Amino acid sequence: MTFERIDLEVPAGEDLRAAALVGLARTPRALPCRFFYDEVGSRLFEAICATEAYYPTRCEREILTARAAELAERFAGHALIELGSGSAEKTALLIAAWVGPVHYLPIDIDGSALERSAERLLDGGTHLRITGIAGEYATGLARAVEVVAGPKLVLFLGGNVGNFSREGAADFLAGVAEHLNDDDGLLLGVDLRKERSLLERAYADPAGVTAAFNRNLLVRLAAEADVRVEPQSFDHVAExxxxxxxxxxxxxxxxxxxxxxxxxxxxxxAGERIHTEDSTKYGRGELGALAAGAGLRLVEHWTDPAGLYSLNLLQR
Ligand SMILES: C[S@@+](CC[C@H](N)C(=O)[O-])C[C@H]1O[C@@H](n2cnc3c(N)ncnc32)[C@H](O)[C@@H]1O
Known part of the structure; x- marks a missing residue:
C-alpha cells in the first residue's frame, strides 16, 4: 500500500485572482466553478453529498454497488484513473471489488482532497497503490497516462461532466478519448433531466450547505487573493x-x-448576480449522441431504480 503525490503547476494567469479579474469584468459576471474547491470547499461538497436533498451521490452509489463486481470482471488488471476524485467515497466500492493489486490515480484540483481520500482508502487494507495528481483534469490525465503503462478505466463520476455545456462536454470527452486504447473504458456519471422541484431542492438544500459552498468562492477570494469582498452581501441562487x-x-x-x-x-x-456554476442535465436519448460527439460508443447505460441518475460506460 503506497501513496505518492504529484503536484502540477498552475499555469501563469490561471490563478484565482486572475480569473476573478477577468470574470468580474465580463457581462454577465462569472467566476469559474473549479475555484469552489479548497479544503473548506471540498469538505462542504462532502456535506452536500450527505444531505437528503442531494440525490446524485445516493443514486450513483446505488448503481456502483450493483455493478462493481461486473465492472471488476470486465476491467480486471486495469488501472483506475479518476478525474475530479474528491472524497473518492464511491470509488472505494470499485476498489474493494477490484481483483488483485490496484493502481488508483485520482486527479483533483484540490490536493487536500487527495490526501484525505488516500488516508481513508489505504486504511481499507487492499493491495492498493495510489498516485494522486493535484491539478486540472486535462493536464492531470496526460500525466496519469504517462505513469500507467497498461490498460485503464477512466472514471468521471458525480455528474461533473454537467459543469460543461453540451458542446463543451463533447469536446472535453473527445480529449479524454484521445488517451483511450481499444481495451480501455470511460465510466461516466451523468445526471438526468427531471422535474424542477427535485433539481432546485438538490442545488439549494434547506439547511443551506450549498449556499455556504457557493459563498466559499468569495471567502477564498478574500483569504487567498487579497480581494476586498463581503461574502454575506451575496445570497445563493439556483435556477x-x-x-x-x-x-x-x-x-x-x-x-x-x-x-x-x-x-x-x-x-x-442589490439583485446583480455572479454566475458560478452550470449543471447540465441530459435526457436518456441524448447520451448516445454525447458519446458519439466524443468519438466514443455508449456501451452500457445504467440508472438507479427511480431513473434519476445514470452511469455510462463509453469505449472506442
Ligand atoms: C462535484 S465534486 C465531485 C467529487 C466526486 N467525483 C464525487 O462524485 O463525489 C467535483 C470534484 O472535482 C474537482 N474538480 C473540479 N474542477 C476540476 C478541474 N477543472 N480539474 C480537476 N479537478 C477538478 C473538485 O476539486 C472536486 O473534488
Missing amino acids: YGEADGVVRMYLCANRRTSIRIGEQSFRFE
Whole structure:
C-alpha cells in the first residue's frame, strides 16, 4: 500500500485572482466553478453529498454497488484513473471489488482532497497503490497516462461532466478519448433531466450547505487573493432552465456592495448576480449522441431504480 503525490503547476494567469479579474469584468459576471474547491470547499461538497436533498451521490452509489463486481470482471488488471476524485467515497466500492493489486490515480484540483481520500482508502487494507495528481483534469490525465503503462478505466463520476455545456462536454470527452486504447473504458456519471422541484431542492438544500459552498468562492477570494469582498452581501441562487436542461447557480448581491481587487472595484446593485456554476442535465436519448460527439460508443447505460441518475460506460 503506497501513496505518492504529484503536484502540477498552475499555469501563469490561471490563478484565482486572475480569473476573478477577468470574470468580474465580463457581462454577465462569472467566476469559474473549479475555484469552489479548497479544503473548506471540498469538505462542504462532502456535506452536500450527505444531505437528503442531494440525490446524485445516493443514486450513483446505488448503481456502483450493483455493478462493481461486473465492472471488476470486465476491467480486471486495469488501472483506475479518476478525474475530479474528491472524497473518492464511491470509488472505494470499485476498489474493494477490484481483483488483485490496484493502481488508483485520482486527479483533483484540490490536493487536500487527495490526501484525505488516500488516508481513508489505504486504511481499507487492499493491495492498493495510489498516485494522486493535484491539478486540472486535462493536464492531470496526460500525466496519469504517462505513469500507467497498461490498460485503464477512466472514471468521471458525480455528474461533473454537467459543469460543461453540451458542446463543451463533447469536446472535453473527445480529449479524454484521445488517451483511450481499444481495451480501455470511460465510466461516466451523468445526471438526468427531471422535474424542477427535485433539481432546485438538490442545488439549494434547506439547511443551506450549498449556499455556504457557493459563498466559499468569495471567502477564498478574500483569504487567498487579497480581494476586498463581503461574502454575506451575496445570497445563493439556483435556477433550473427547463428548456435547455441546465441548473445555474449564482451569487446574488442582497444590498449595494463592491468587490475590490487591487485598484479595480466591481460595483453591485442589490439583485446583480455572479454566475458560478452550470449543471447540465441530459435526457436518456441524448447520451448516445454525447458519446458519439466524443468519438466514443455508449456501451452500457445504467440508472438507479427511480431513473434519476445514470452511469455510462463509453469505449472506442
Ligand atoms: C462535484 S465534486 C465531485 C467529487 C466526486 N467525483 C464525487 O462524485 O463525489 C467535483 C470534484 O472535482 C474537482 N474538480 C473540479 N474542477 C476540476 C478541474 N477543472 N480539474 C480537476 N479537478 C477538478 C473538485 O476539486 C472536486 O473534488
